Amino acid sequence: xxxxxxxxxxxxxxxxxxxxxxxxxxxxxxxxxxxxxxxxxxxxxxxxxxxxxxxxxxxxxxxxxxxxxxxxxxxxxxxxxxxxxxxxxxxxxxxxxxxxxxxxxx
Amino acid sequence: xxxxxxxxxxxxxxxxxxxxxxxxxxxxxxxxxxxxxxxxxxxxxxxxxxxxxxxxxxxxxxxxxxxxxxxxxxxxxxxxxxxx
Numbered sequence: 001x002x003x004x005x006x007x008x009x010x011x012x013x014x015x016x017x018x019x020x021x022x023x024x025x026x027x028x029x030x031x032x033x034x035x036x037x038x039x040x041x042x043x044x045x046x047x048x049x050x051x052x053x054x055x056x057x058x059x060x061x062x063x064x065x066x067x068x069x070x071x072x073x074x075x076x077x078x079x080x081x082x083x084x085x086x087x088x089x090x091x092x093x094x095x096x097x098x099x100x101x102x103x104x105x106x
Numbered sequence: 107x108x109x110x111x112x113x114x115x116x117x118x119x120x121x122x123x124x125x126x127x128x129x130x131x132x133x134x135x136x137x138x139x140x141x142x143x144x145x146x147x148x149x150x151x152x153x154x155x156x157x158x159x160x161x162x163x164x165x166x167x168x169x170x171x172x173x174x175x176x177x178x179x180x181x182x183x184x185x186x187x188x189x190x
Contacts, residue, residue, distance in 0.1 A: 013180040016172070018162065019188035027165030038170050040162035050158040052149030053185055063185040066149075070157045070183060074176040081149050085187060094182060101180045 004091045005037055011095050012102030013069070018042050020062050053081055069097050077101045157183070 008015045015037035019026070026039045045061055048054050053064040065082035067089060078097040082088045089097075151157070161171045175181050 008182055013182050014175050014178075015182045015184065016170070016175065017184045017186060019186050021188040023163055023165055023167060025188065026163075030165045038164050040164050040170055042160075042162055047158070047160045047162060048185060050160065051185070052151060062187050065187060066185040068151075068157060068183040068185075070172075070176050070181045072176055072178070072180060074157050074159065074173060076151060076153050076155050076157050077180075079149075079151065079153060098180060098182055 007095055008098065011098045013098045016040065018047060020045055020048065067094055069101055071101050
């Protein structure tokens with residue numbers, strides 16, 4: 001994901017990643033991956049609850065692996081809520097959807 | 107004397123064990139309070155809906171507000187499992 005960051009930028013979007021990890025994990029994640037995008041901590045799970053993607057069955061509630069593409073009005077233009085870690089769109093699919101959103105007059 | 111001490115400890119162990127099991131005799135596993143609203147994959151969001159805004163800290167402890175980004179640029183928002 002980190003190495004594809006430039007592609008996301010070129011496609012006209014910003015990347016934000018969220019998990020329920022502690023901030024220290026988010027920090028080390030940023031360090032080890034060299035990520036230049038925001039990696040955020042939703043420790044109290046409020047945000048993933050708002051998005052309705054809490055996987056309560058695992059580890060006392062973690063996020064279903066999910067992707068949302070938002071336009072400049074903050075509207076959802078594409079979404080995918082994964083059932084398991086394997087169930088997620090490829091970077092190519094996300095980039096394609098992002099280009100569509102970025103190209104749309106809004 | 108040794109036997110007495112041993113029995114005493116044994117009794118103590120039994121008492122604590124009873125106390126513990128008494129608390130949860132076949133009690134269902136505790137479900138986190140957040141779960142009723144969102145069971146497995148129960149999102150009510152859909153394409154065209156407004157994405158809930160949020161402010162969350164990044165690794166440096168700085169609060170990042172989603173709408174600060176979406177005002178400027180399209181955003182790819184990724185939720186991942188984390189280090190589990």
